[in-house]
Amino acid sequence: MSTTEQANIVFGQGRLTIEDIVSVVKNKAKVSLSDDAEFCEKVDKGVAFLDKLLEEEGHIYGVTTGYGDSCTVEVPMSLVEELPMHLTRFHGCGLGKFFTIEQGKMILAARLASLSQGFSGVSWDLLNLLVELVNRDIVPVIPEEGSVGASGDLTPLSYVAGTLLGERDTYYQGEIVNAGEAFEKEGLKPIKLRPKEGLAIMNGTAVMTALACQAYDRAQYASKLMTRITALSSLALKGNSHHFDDILFSVKPHPGQINVAKRVQNDLNHHEHPRNSHRLQDRYSIRCAPHVIGVLEDSLPWLRSMIENELNSANDNPIIDGIGEHVLHGGHFYGGHIAMAMDSMKNCVANLADLADRQIATLVDVKMNHGLPSNLSAATAERRFINHGFKAIQIGCSAWTAEALKLTMPASVFSRSTECHNQDKVSMGTIAARDCLRVLELTEQVLAATLLASVQGIRIRMLNGELNKDSLTPAIANMIDDISEFFDLLEEDRPTDKLLRQTVAYIQTQRWSLYD
Structure with a gap:
């Protein structure tokens, strides 16, 4: 209990x-x-x-x-x-x-x-x-x-x-x-x-199971955060909120996907702004975000089931039934379910990194960001010619994303016969769990960067009079205010590594309450 x-x-x-x-x-x-x-x-x-x-x-x-x-x-x-x-x-x-x-x-x-x-x-x-x-x-x-x-x-x-x-x-x-x-x-x-x-x-299986519990907690939060980042990116890009309409998602009824779309829809104040963009269709990294995040959201219930069943199992050998007086020899130490859960989870999580990386790539590119300055630099007048804003941060996102994607190779298929062929089929569950946590760490880094970039874009829109803070939902406005307390608008180039590490730490400690 x-x-x-x-x-x-x-x-x-x-x-x-x-x-x-x-x-x-x-x-x-x-x-x-x-x-x-x-x-x-x-x-x-x-x-x-x-x-x-x-x-x-x-x-x-x-x-x-x-x-x-x-x-x-x-x-x-x-x-x-x-x-x-x-x-x-x-x-x-x-x-x-x-x-x-x-x-x-x-x-x-x-x-x-x-x-x-x-x-x-x-x-x-x-x-x-x-x-x-x-x-x-x-x-x-x-x-x-x-x-x-x-x-x-x-x-x-x-x-x-x-x-x-x-x-x-x-x-x-x-x-x-x-x-x-x-x-x-x-x-x-x-x-x-x-x-x-x-x-x-x-x-x-206590090591892999404990790591799986930690991974689940972080993946669940990353899913919510990527949902919020999508709303912020859509605002910064003057996106079309109709992409998250409840009627639209009712015809493809994956529950987690529907829930993601509803969260973004509410964040964007969709009902008060029935048409907030002249574009019929945004790029996939915005328009299809519920479909990407929804895969993880819809996987979380069965991932929970597999992890918690393992957690609540007697998984050593032999099993001792003292009341019935049986010694039962078996293989309950085999971590196949955790291996499967972790190999699956890291795939879903790495896709969040890929999604966020595409969003920040859109935000910094004047060919796609719908009037935002090059590389999201807030420098003005002639200072804009020597300042580079988020250029290197976006390169970093590509590096972190590539590493995360590389680690999605399933560990569970790399069984090795060992211990004189007694352990001739093994689960590699702990390696899968460690890989998953590394993918989560890399993904959190990409989310941190894209979160800051989307907030930078929104603040630039506000400064230019293109976006009224009063039009924002309280949840969005409060999050922007909170981030602005530790993130000064990036006007003149400066090192941002400490800022990024601080933001990653806030993500890992789940600083922001996201949705119910």
Whole structure:
């Protein structure tokens, strides 16, 4: 059950949402474990069943055997307790950049969500320590690279497991410190992993799922922002608001597309200005914007379904049914659904970058911008001959867009057989999620530039008396006023990198409330 509205998110009490996981970072929501009797019984009986199996049969995959293709290797009972620790250590080979503190914290929450399904055979000590890590901001330092997405996110999640043992580096109070040191300062104690607990933590999809939650949140906002930018660009270009008419869109009834058109229509005050352009048809980057943005809008519901189903799943191996007393061997660690969602999402998002890039290209070009100055420079008189306005920014947009489009190659089709052909078909879900976040970052950069360019164009129209501020809707007028507070009209050439970075940061922190 989602409790994002409150200060606490309860795990083990029903379905969690994307917003719950994001809220752990965005709203600094605290987490707790349910005291529901059914949940408690699942946890207790899972632990008891494993102990019983170990005592009576002495043979459990990953408990008394090696891992993966080493499952035929029998581990002596005298060494069984050491086996989980070795799993965490030999997977400590991740490379590349490190996930951010925010991403690391969401990874903890996503793993807690899976283990809280009650089918992983983990102890209360492990679950409670994960809760403490989230609530006390002790976040594992996790390398981005090394996961093939099945058996889950083994290598990156080994850094979560190692942290629980007090062995790995963590982000703590603004510094990178050893987990043991952070525990000592917080009055916590590392745990000793019980049989199966190393597998339970590592053999799952928590990294890709956490990244997917973050990507969804940012993509949803980017869709709304691109819709608003389209309205601003249409105003700056003296566009035809009939392109967003509700009757027009009623005959092609994709719900998300209709919603985008309605938002732009309202932003443009369409009903008060039945014909605001002498042109019958604007260029596709304006006229077809609802059709481009609408693809993402119409994809968001099924993307949410796939991400949240994965979030609310027990995705390790084997599955431990303590109540029914079953050990079920399978492949729930396979991240195919997240891989598909991320490969699909990055395609939709990259199309937003391409759309915005075409809009800014139109805004700066005197052959297409319907009377705006060259490169949107607000310089006047003879100063206009040496000032270049948004010329280089538009070039930058082309570069960022090209890189985003290049990354739309699906990661999920690049399966590699690994681990002595035991893992012979893998998902690449984490690579897909990382790609998607990079596409989002590049797209946010293009949106930032096009947002500033469209506002520049509108302000120039106002200065020239071609556009009356009173004709603007309150939402449009307020957004222009807000942006004008940190963005001085570009008259004389000046470096704009800091301005662009500031605007990207505002987008990523979702500064503007966009639509309901």
